Amino acid sequence: MGTPLPRDPIADAQRNWERHGWGDVAAPMAAITAIMRTQQILLARIETVLKPFGLTFARYELLALLSFARSGALPMNKASALLQVHPTSVTNAVDRLEKAALVARSPHPTDGRTTLIELTADGRSLAKKATAALNAEVFGKSGFGDDDVDHLIRVLGTFRRDAGDFTDE
Amino acid sequence: MGTPLPRDPIADAQRNWERHGWGDVAAPMAAITAIMRTQQILLARIETVLKPFGLTFARYELLALLSFARSGALPMNKASALLQVHPTSVTNAVDRLEKAALVARSPHPTDGRTTLIELTADGRSLAKKATAALNAEVFGKSGFGDDDVDHLIRVLGTFRRDAGDFTDE
DNA sequence: TCCAAACCCTTGGATGTCCTAGTATATTGC
DNA sequence: GCAATATACTAGGACATCCAAGGGTTTGGA
Incomplete structure (x- = not known):
């Protein structure tokens, strides 16, 4: 949690998955793990800003x-x-x-x-x-580009709908 | 947390942001909130599968x-x-x-x-x-398509690198 | 009408995360 | 060589999340 790692630990995990014959799910595993980690980073930023309040x-x-x-x-x-x-x-x-x-x-x-x-x-x-x-x-x-923001909103919106969060369209 | 909502609460929040004159950051706000919620859903799925173990x-x-x-x-x-x-x-x-x-x-x-x-x-x-x-x-x-998985890995990878997780690449 | 089922909120318990401090061991620098 | 600094792990505390259970209120069907 201080010094940056020399290599991306999630990319390493993905390689490990592939090496063990789970190549068919290695990419989704990496994407999901990346979402988990990104949430952690964002939450930390948010909490830092809110703390003074x-x-x-x-x-x-x-x-x-x-x-x-x-x-x-x-x-x-x-x-x-x-x-x-x-x-x-x-x-x-x-x-x-x-x-x-x-x-x-x-x-x-x-x-x-x-x-x-x-x-x-x-x-x-x-x-x-x-x-x-x-x-x-x-x-x-x-830090997300405008196109990436739009893409995230669309992809994660579909995901959340499919997960049963809402029935909207 | 059972019944689906009639409308996407994050899309509603984005509209509220826009309505209050914060249109310039409404989309990133929605994307970030969606990441937080997606993480929550994924974590719940994972914990459900792991519980028997x-x-x-x-x-x-x-x-x-x-x-x-x-x-x-x-x-x-x-x-x-x-x-x-x-x-x-x-x-x-x-x-x-x-x-x-x-x-x-x-x-x-x-x-x-x-x-x-x-x-x-x-x-x-x-x-x-x-x-x-x-x-x-x-x-x-x-539930993510192959293209979406690739996109997530790339976009979130860049985000994590910029956030100081690793120096790879 | 009336009691069972459904619904709403709270309490108590288990986990996980982080922060701050404290103890022990290594390393550094004079 | 020894003191100051850095590193590694753990203890205790604050928060958040969920689940299971309990007590009060409403609703609905017999």
């Missing part, structure tokens, strides 16, 4: 989601579905955001089972600042 | 790495570098693999600071079986 990516995502909701509030189960994470992960994030006074829980007006999460003024303000920082420091410097 | 992806990666080492043994710091994870993560994985008798720690013959991780016969055997399962159930059914 006292946010993690999980908490930021929730704030951002709420900031786009008309009323600034969403049921927890809705947030869980849109963020595509387990309900307990949302509970966890809300607990911490609530402790920081960035969101507040409130009972659903008609359904006693449901809890609404609501942005506070501080939460809305912080979301805006954090988004500006991420846009400038991460999304604006992704 | 009593392995997690982190532990499997270490076993696979060792199985490709000539002697079946590697220093922990080497494993950390090749897997590109923090040294404490390797300690964690080795602790559990050792408890399962899949690897063993042994002192480095000449450097007293270094600990070697060594595959046991059980570990080597399990690695082989787990790899076969992953090849059949995940890598062989990635």
